[in-house]
Amino acid sequence: MSVRTVRYYVFLKDILVLSLTAFGGPQAFLAMLLERMVKKRGYIQEEELWELNALCNMLPGPSSTQLVSAIGFRVGGPNLAYLALLVWILPATIIMVxxxxxxxxxxxNTPGALNFARFIQPMAIGFIIFAAQxxxxxxxxxxxxxxxxxxxxxxxxxxxxxxxxxxxxxxxxxxxxxxxxxxxxxxxxxxxxxxxxxxxxxxxxxxxxxxxxxxxxxxxxxxxxxxxxxxxxxxxxxxxxxxxxxxxxxxxxxxxxxxxxxxxxxxxxxxxxxxxxxxxxxxxxxxxxxxxxxxxxxxxxxxxxxxxxxxxxxxxxxxxxxxxxxxxxxxxxxxxxxxxxxxxxxxxxxxLFEPLEANSTNIFFILGTYSLLQFTKISSPMIIAGGLVLGIITQHFLG
Known part of the structure; x- marks a missing residue:
């Protein structure tokens, strides 16, 4: 196995690690790219990373995915870039399907089954408001x-x-x-x-x-x-x-x-x-x-x-x-x-808010989610997990 092949294999392995651990949105993702792709592996220089990120933000489409593919393009050309794309999107695609x-x-099979998600629906609007701000x-x-x-x-x-x-x-x-x-x-x-x-x-x-x-x-x-x-x-x-x-x-x-x-x-x-x-x-x-x-x-x-x-x-x-x-x-x-x-x-x-019932509970979870994102360091997955747990407990005890 040539040195180039090993390097490409390691690069794809790094992309897989990112696809399984990149929680927290674009800011956290960029920090992980800087640490792994620039400082640890040296695939590209830091200035090149920021320039590629700016370019991807100027184009239509998923900027984080474009950035992963652009780095792959610089490291090994279009073939490696397409492989990096596949490795990056596949775990999240499987989870969402x-x-x-x-x-x-x-x-x-269960009437009212989505009641367990009764709180994460208004919480989703809190995420949108935070992203908008x-x-x-x-x-x-x-x-x-x-x-x-x-x-x-x-x-x-x-x-x-x-x-x-x-x-x-x-x-x-x-x-x-x-x-x-x-x-x-x-x-x-x-x-x-x-x-x-x-x-x-x-x-x-x-x-x-x-x-x-x-x-x-x-x-x-x-x-x-x-x-x-x-x-x-x-x-x-x-x-x-x-x-x-x-x-x-x-x-x-x-x-x-x-x-x-x-x-x-x-x-x-x-x-x-x-x-x-x-x-x-x-x-x-x-x-x-x-x-x-x-x-x-x-x-x-x-x-x-x-x-x-x-x-x-x-x-x-x-x-x-x-x-x-x-x-x-x-x-x-x-x-x-x-x-x-x-x-x-x-x-x-x-x-997204219009179809929801405009009651105090929904408003509380919208504002609460926004406040947690804005004023605390609690991660998005933990906030969503908390909403799911509350929904399951409420469904179990209140129906």
Missing amino acids: TAAVLIDFLQE KTISKMIKTTEAMILMLISAFVAFFYSSPYIFPVMLIIGGLSTSMKYKNQPKVAEESPLTIRWSNFYLWGGVLILAAIGGAITKYQPILLFENFYRNGSLIFGGGQVLVPYLYTEFVEFKHFLSSEEFLTGYAISQGIPGPTFSISSYVGALSMRESGLIGFITGGLISAAGIFLPGIFLIFFVIRFWDQLKLYRPVRAALEGINAVSCGMLIAAAYL
Whole structure:
């Protein structure tokens, strides 16, 4: 076995360890990457890690997954990057598909079975509010961005079609890109040298999936297209994905109930790995009528759909990123895109709360979860576990 092969094997082993232990959201994940990938193994330099992280946050798709794949790309090229992607997403995908099967089984066989999750449903909204607050404080820096955020939230409140979201993101980006002259020149802008193969791959899959779904009406193809489209348009991480999925699969297509969605979202906050794994749960329940095969097929297709576009795009952009980041309109457009994403988060908190009963218990658990996240160091999995234990105790003694 060559030294290179051993190095690749060790790299994939490190990714597997991260996929099983990366609790606590993006901040904790970045700290783990810095410790294991930079300081312990030396796969890349620290400055390169932060630069790749910034690039992934600028692209649509799951930023943590793109970052893992980008490091794999730098270490061993596209083949290692795709293997790293698979190792990173598989544990969380399996957990969320299993959760979908169990929740559906409980609902079918035990009336009121989801009462054990009665508290983690409002707790999920607490997580969304916390994520919104953190994201807004980081991304909203100007009056124009604040106005864009409020407009997008207003539109999302009253026009919840999934097709309006990408339009709002494009408008937001274009509106702030026109202020590019306010961006400082960091160096002389030079002509871009672009290799288009991965862009064509991304666009080709999107078009083929859309055409295939429209012609065949075959649910797995339709499901793949739904998630591939979302994965191509989501800026801002897993928390921004929530309003898209909720609108499309709960309100628009009625594949899941609001109760099922909130339960799955809360579970996704308590497991390691990528937050986009909620997609596997939604996809699995969307194909529940086909039995166990449907659950597995829906979960895997949804995972492929949500993760692949971001990977295609990071492979496309990483080759000319050093040139692209010098262009002021590119940097200026991010302000509008991020502002619209923040507006989506505000809308998500409202849309997810609306189906819940507005009683003191739900409000207490929403505010309590937010307070624990904001003012204590208790981890997300521990908070979710506490909510589940309280739900089980309450169900046992009160029914």
